[in-house]
Amino acid sequence: MSVVILDFGSQYTRLIARRVRELRAYSVILPGTASLEEIQAQNPQAIILSGGPSSVFDPGAPRPHSGVLEMGLSILGICYGMQYLAQHYGGRVERAGRREYGKAVLTRYEGPLFDGLAGEVQVWMSHSDAVTELPRGWRVVAETEENPVAAIQSPDGRVFGVQFHPEVVHTPKGAEILENFLEAAGVARDWTPEHTLESLVREVRERVGEERVLLAVSGGVDSSTLALLLARAGVDHVAVFVDHGLLRLGERAEVEHALKPLGVNLVTVDASERFLAALEGVTDPEAKRKIIGREFVEVFKEKARELGPFTFLAQGTLYPDVIESAGGAGAANIKSHHNVGGLPKDLGFELLEPFRYLFKDEVRELALLLGLPDTIRLRHPFPGPGLAIRILGEVTREKLEILRRADDLFISTLKAWGLYHETWQALAVLTPVRSVGVVGDERHYGYVLALRAITSVDGMTADWARLPLEFLDEVARKITRQVPEIGRVVYDVTSKPPATIEWE
Secondary structure, eight states: OEEEEEESSOTTHHHHHHHHHHTTOOEEEEETTOOHHHHHTTOEEEEEEOOOSOOTTSTTOOOOOGGGGGSOOEEEEETHHHHHHHHHTTOEEEEEEEEEEEEEEEEEEOSGGGTTOOSOEEEEEEEEEEEEEOOTTOEEEEEESSOSOSEEEOTTSOEEEESSOTTSTTSTTHHHHHHHHHHHHTOOOOOOHHHHHHHHHHHHHHHHTTOEEEEEEOSSHHHHHHHHHHHHHTOEEEEEEEEOSOOOTTHHHHHHHHHGGGTOOEEEEEOHHHHHHHHTTOOOHHHHHHHHHHHHHHHHHHHHHHHOOOSEEEOOOOHHHHHHHHTTSOSSSOOOOOSSSOOOGGGOOEEEOTTTTOOHHHHHHHHHHHTOOHHHHTOOOOOTTGGGGGBOSOOOHHHHHHHHHHHHHHHHHHHHTTOGGGSSEEEEEEEEEEEEEEETTEEEEEEEEEEEEEEOSSSSSBEEOOOOHHHHHHHHHHHHHHOTTEEEEEEOOOOBTTSOSSOO
16 A cells, blocks of 8 residues: 655655655655556555646646546645646646745645644745636635635545645645645555564565575665665575775774674675775776776675575665666666665676665664664765775875774764764865974974765755864864874865765
């Protein structure tokens, strides 16, 4: 049973899916033009029509299959979705005099969508068209000062439309509105971490049987949780952890101590010398990435031949990967990938991707149930190429040791100040610049280290974290005192865009 979200190109479609799942209802995203058979295959209990950049006046504007509105299900149209519903059922949509964008306040609201709400209800608008005449029998159930038709409801109380976006954080009571829709639609609310874990364990056991499974563990939450899932399912597996010599301070030991006691058959490969030799003299960022990806694949293939044979290759592919790789065409074309460089499709295994319909926050919930320590479960994202792309220019053993110590001081101080979980990602970058300073009574040239901390929801956009000046002062003093090779510390105050999160 599911809530099917038909995507008409909105930048917020994933947010709709996440909000619905946060309300413990299973949701799945399909293209807005999906066939009726594709939609019915999801066994939907309700339909949500997303917003989108199109206008209902555009000749090629996307529209759902005509049978969708004849399935007898509750439907919620958001923004473009509401305009489509109004037009389809005989109402009138017109070009607005000006685009309504930003915060608005509902001056009146009533009906099932707004049950339990009281006081001021702020919403987020983003539209150029407006419903100016309702279909016969429909009624307005919400309005703002500038928009007399902010929400509508069909005569039978089964179909709803909202001109605003309840899924975004700028609609503070949006979760309650979505929950009211699920209640009105009679949607099952059994999408819990416990239920998900039980289902995944059963599915893995049934598919794998007595066959063997190989997976690559990076030390991140996705692959680590996947390793724990295979261990919980009791299937014959080998988790290969390739230490490419580009990890953070103590990271290898941390991964081994986290997974082995919980039943993961973990094999660590120390390939640091191999990777460093391949990177010698290389300064171009993309060249570094390609070398690391190539070497990782070769090491992994060699270990697979040594430990094999295997029938399955398990990967921690997540639902956003599925959506992106499908290019809006649903979940049929799931990409094979690894966060280091991409595993080749010709390895000769069947893919096993238990998390292909999960978001990262749902994987973190599974990780908690499976016993993954919070040091890994709640850890900041870390790039597959590791510290190689946080050292500008050539990667050497000396620079890696310098950066490891500085990065560890930065992260440990963030944790000591209670700031680690207030940032989405934090990192240190060793630049090739040497700056003059004074140590004792002598001139000293040390590396310039850049610190970067950002706040974000999903990493697509980010803002630089406003860390306290007292914190920055303390961490800069610690680094320059305890890592004497560093003579100057700077803090990056650039958002994304225009910058990226990483420097390379």
